[in-house]
Amino acid sequence: MSRAQCPRCLRPQTHCLCDLIPQLDSHTRVVLLQHPSEVNHALNTARLAALGLTNAELRVGEVFEDLHTLLNPPGYQTRLLFPGEGAQPLQADAAATEKLLLVVPDGTWRKARKLLHLNPLLAQLPRVTLPEGAVSRYRLRKAPGPGALSTVEAIVQALDILEAPASYAPLLRPFEALIEGQIEAMGADTYQRNHVTEPPL
Template identity: 30%
Template sequence: MNKVPDHAVNRLRIWRKSISTRPFLARGGAVPRCEACQLRHAWCACEWRPELKAEAGFCLLMYDSEPMKPSNTGRLIADVLPDTTWAFLWQRTKPHPELLALLADPAWQPYVVFPACEKEPTRLTTEVTLAPGKKPLFILLDGTWPEARKMFNMSPYLDGFPVLAVKPEALSTYGMRVANCDEHLCTAEVAACVLEVAGELEAGQALQLWFNLFSSRYMAGRVSRAPGEDETPLLQALEAIKGEGGELAEVGLRGSDAA
């Protein structure tokens, strides 16, 4: 049995399960899975999970049941960047005190990551510009798109922060849930884009590779299709990143798109 990574999303998931009054019945929730990577046992990917450090931080605001879903990709961010990822359940009127303390921490410069800001277009930016001594803290709204819009519009404690709009060149490869349109990326894909915008290229690529492997194997597990040779470039790229001084491998990103 693989050890479950000790990071913010997994701790939140454990706590959320502890307060549940009935079993969680998400799609795929009854399937036996590796507790560490949430993939079916025969498709476990723990061996290739990368773990890095970055200057950028992530604050995940997760809709109520999101930490419980095996398809959740916010967890992948914490897998890769456990030291600088925080996770909280979203509360409209009573945000967690630790969340408010993080947002007010002078070491961080928060950005709400969201594709648009119709009510206050002056808040919208496509660049990360930091004040001296500040590090970027990217606030991700982790849920379905209707839930994310609700969190964005009904969280007054986020109103004072700039809104970072990410416009990736590639469309989403996320097939585990149906988005309203192809341009809508999942949480991990957004985080990978944001890391590159912030100049954290290695962390961004590591996260994209880890997401690609998770997505490919999650979908393969749904139809009982064994991992194939088409994974080889992706696994090699992850091994390179995990190794000391490993080179970044663009082929790993491209090679998994068709999985």
């Protein structure tokens, strides 16, 4: 028998995160395009980000038929938060006359690249990246490389840059609780054995 699920955060009712999810405003609009394989993942951080931001939208799919309309709201300039050739470091632009629409693919690196391949309009967007050196709090997945962040962490860092001096750190509260809950569920011994690495000498 399956456990009762919260319809909002999709966590088991006994581990609902809704009380920790803030409601934060932003001038920047965030559109998250989530690969379907991530929807039922226990660590679905894109959903947490979308729930915590009033000016955010989460879409799930591999091909998005209304992408042209989604990417071109009046009065916005659109950027894709994804590394690649020609990607510019993200920075606040006080002189900008248009607001920013930040498009964030959500999935493994391979699945995110697939979203770009299946949706050529995405691949054509100007790209922006986060500053180097970010350290993830995501202690349950091995990062594919230095600076790799979960989706919610990347969004928090991006908005902290774009909307300074405002802080979007409250978005990380449910994320931290999610991580702690997963560690507790697997047991300290299993976590230490499989996820904690010895610091280099």
